[in-house]
Amino acid sequence: MTLHSTNPEGRKPVIRCAACPIADRAVCSYSTTRELSLLEAIKSYRTYLPGEEIQSTGEAAAHVGSVVEGIVSLSRLMPDGRRQMVGLLFPGDFLGRATRDTAPYDAIAVGQVTLCQFDRRRFEKMLGDSPALNRRLLDMTLDELDAAREWMVLLGRKTAREKIASFIALTARRSRAPVSADGLHIALPLTREAMADYLGLTIETVSRQIGALKRDGLIILTDARHLVIPDLDALSAEAGDDVV
Amino acid sequence: MTLHSTNPEGRKPVIRCAACPIADRAVCSYSTTRELSLLEAIKSYRTYLPGEEIQSTGEAAAHVGSVVEGIVSLSRLMPDGRRQMVGLLFPGDFLGRATRDTAPYDAIAVGQVTLCQFDRRRFEKMLGDSPALNRRLLDMTLDELDAAREWMVLLGRKTAREKIASFIALTARRSRAPVSADGLHIALPLTREAMADYLGLTIETVSRQIGALKRDGLIILTDARHLVIPDLDALSAEAGDDVV
DNA sequence: CGGGGTTTTGAGAAACTTCAAATATTGTGG
DNA sequence: CCACAATATTTGAAGTTTCTCAAAACCCCG
Numbered sequence: 143m144t145l146h147s148t149n150p151e152g153r154k155p156v157i158r159c160a161a162c163p164i165a166d167r168a169v170c171s172y173s174t175t176r177e178l179s180l181l182e183a184i185k186s187y188r189t190y191l192p193g194e195e196i197q198s199t200g201e202a203a204a205h206v207g208s209v210v211e212g213i214v215s216l217s218r219l220m221p222d223g224r225r226q227m228v229g230l231l232f233p234g235d236f237l238g239r240a241t242r243d244t245a246p247y248d249a250i251a252v253g254q255v256t257l258c259q260f261d262r263r264r265f266e267k268m269l270g271d272s273p274a275l276n277r278r279l280l281d282m283t284l285d286e287l288d289a290a291r292e293w294m295v296l297l298g299r300k301t302a303r304e305k306i307a308s309f310i311a312l313t314a315r316r317s318r319a320p321v322s323a324d325g326l327h328i329a330l331p332l333t334r335e336a337m338a339d340y341l342g343l344t345i346e347t348v349s350r351q352i353g354a355l356k357r358d359g360l361i362i363l364t365d366a367r368h369l370v371i372p373d374l375d376a377l378s379a380e381a382g383d384d385v386v
Numbered sequence: 387m388t389l390h391s392t393n394p395e396g397r398k399p400v401i402r403c404a405a406c407p408i409a410d411r412a413v414c415s416y417s418t419t420r421e422l423s424l425l426e427a428i429k430s431y432r433t434y435l436p437g438e439e440i441q442s443t444g445e446a447a448a449h450v451g452s453v454v455e456g457i458v459s460l461s462r463l464m465p466d467g468r469r470q471m472v473g474l475l476f477p478g479d480f481l482g483r484a485t486r487d488t489a490p491y492d493a494i495a496v497g498q499v500t501l502c503q504f505d506r507r508r509f510e511k512m513l514g515d516s517p518a519l520n521r522r523l524l525d526m527t528l529d530e531l532d533a534a535r536e537w538m539v540l541l542g543r544k545t546a547r548e549k550i551a552s553f554i555a556l557t558a559r560r561s562r563a564p565v566s567a568d569g570l571h572i573a574l575p576l577t578r579e580a581m582a583d584y585l586g587l588t589i590e591t592v593s594r595q596i597g598a599l600k601r602d603g604l605i606i607l608t609d610a611r612h613l614v615i616p617d618l619d620a621l622s623a624e625a626g627d628d629v630v
Numbered sequence: 631c632g633g634g635g636t637t638t639t640g641a642g643a644a645a646c647t648t649c650a651a652a653t654a655t656t657g658t659g660g
Numbered sequence: 661c662c663a664c665a666a667t668a669t670t671t672g673a674a675g676t677t678t679c680t681c682a683a684a685a686c687c688c689c690g
Contacts, residue, residue, distance in 0.1 A: 291491065343646080
């Protein structure tokens with residue numbers, strides 16, 4: 143990609159908003175050119191390495207911002223080490239709570255991540271003055287709430303097999319996967335451990351259920367992180383949802 | 387779902403906003419007197435009987451509104467009958483998506499419920515003009531998102547015992563329960579079935595775990611829906627969360 | 631008092647986890 | 661480019677938790 147050089151600080155040159163790859167989906171997508179120029183003045187870019195902690199629970203967060211590239215996981219760590227992922231942020235998604243000074247969850251970079259950051263206080267101030275930002279943030283938060291609830295159904299009521307099938311089908315839908323004669327080719331963005339934390343399972347169960355789907359011909363593994371879905375409808379049928 | 391006697395009227399005389407019991411928490415709580423009078427013009431009250439369906443999945447929702455009295459559950463029913471609750475609305479909470487025309491979940495009255503309703507289209511229109519409403523709705527939605535995520539941790543990683551302990555502790559905190567010499571007296575607002583749907587368990591497991599907490603002296607049941615908590619800290623310790 | 635619904639209890643089965651170890655895979659320095 | 665260490669994934673066997681099925685007990689209301 144264009145924004146690739148990793149400098150030690152994780153700082154990046156500022157991309158002009160007009161050329162921003164997430165301009166149509168980000169928190170600023172309802173904003174006028176005039177408002178964009180105000181945001182442009184307070185934004186900065188930063189990159190994080192795979193596995194790097196962007197924010198940790200209880201820590202004061204100086205910044206909020208948009209995911210430009212990569213994936214960020216939000217998770218809660220229980221005192222005894224159990225971890226549950228509670229959110230997965232893709233490019234365009236917004237990270238952080240403008241109106242709260244400590245982060246309620248750990249935000250961890252999955253793969254390399256680039257954020258478009260704003261100073262939290264200054265962003266909060268702008269939010270107070272901008273109906274466009276406010277409204278966009280509301281719409282995004284409502285979408286996140288819907289996703290969280292869908293996820294609750296998965297966590298509370300689905301079997302391990304359904305969880306895995308749901309996750310793979312979701313990944314297939316989210317990444318506009320290349321279709322070839324043998325099916326959809328997709329890459330799994332998460333490690334088995336991260337999948338387990340996402341789905342409320344152990345890594346062993348994740349591995350076994352992926353194996354089972356493979357044996358049943360619903361997926362074909364090329365390697366541990368890449369697979370082919372010959373028939374997405376058949377896979378989706380294993381996910382336990384209503385036929386959409 | 388149980389059959390219930392019909393609710394012929396369900397209409398209630400309009401309470402003046404100035405005398406509204408949820409004025410400090412509702413979606414209108416940031417609004418000026420002037421804006422309240424606009425809302426007052428388009429609001430209506432309606433009551434629902436215990437178990438009555440307020441909205442069902444996929445159905446067009448004509449209204450949105452605030453819970454004034456009672457509790458509303460939001461849940462998703464899977465095609466084979468499994469049900470997962472995804473939200474529990476208390477007085478002051480807002481029901482419905484202004485910017486979406488079909489409800490994504492079933493909204494069911496738990497006990498008798500009174501709503502302060504607005505025509506969805508008209509409310510949506512006001513939302514476009516009102517920073518106060520917008521901002522309040524954003525704050526409420528962020529709180530709901532936090533609650534949903536907390537709940538995801540419970541669903542994905544907690545044991546049955548921890549789930550029950552969490553639920554009882556939560557209920558105790560939410561209902562300013564009367565304290566007497568023997569402890570906190572609380573009423574469980576949900577049936578065992580509703581608790582099971584909330585916690586991602588079966589009714590039998592709910593019943594057994596309540597029995598276990600009782601045997602361990604962490605709760606004292608007066609009847610199936612009323613109990614005493616001698617030591618809330620001890621109960622909370624069973625919930626598996628960080629010590630707060 | 632009867633009947634519907636709710637809650638509890640029991641026994642066995644199933645799903646998932648835990649512990650343990652083997653097998654890939656990846657990154658690194660020589 | 662290879663060997664090696666570190667990490668990630670798979671597999672196996674046994675154990676635990678939770679579910680399922682079945683039935684009894686309880687409770688509220690008319």
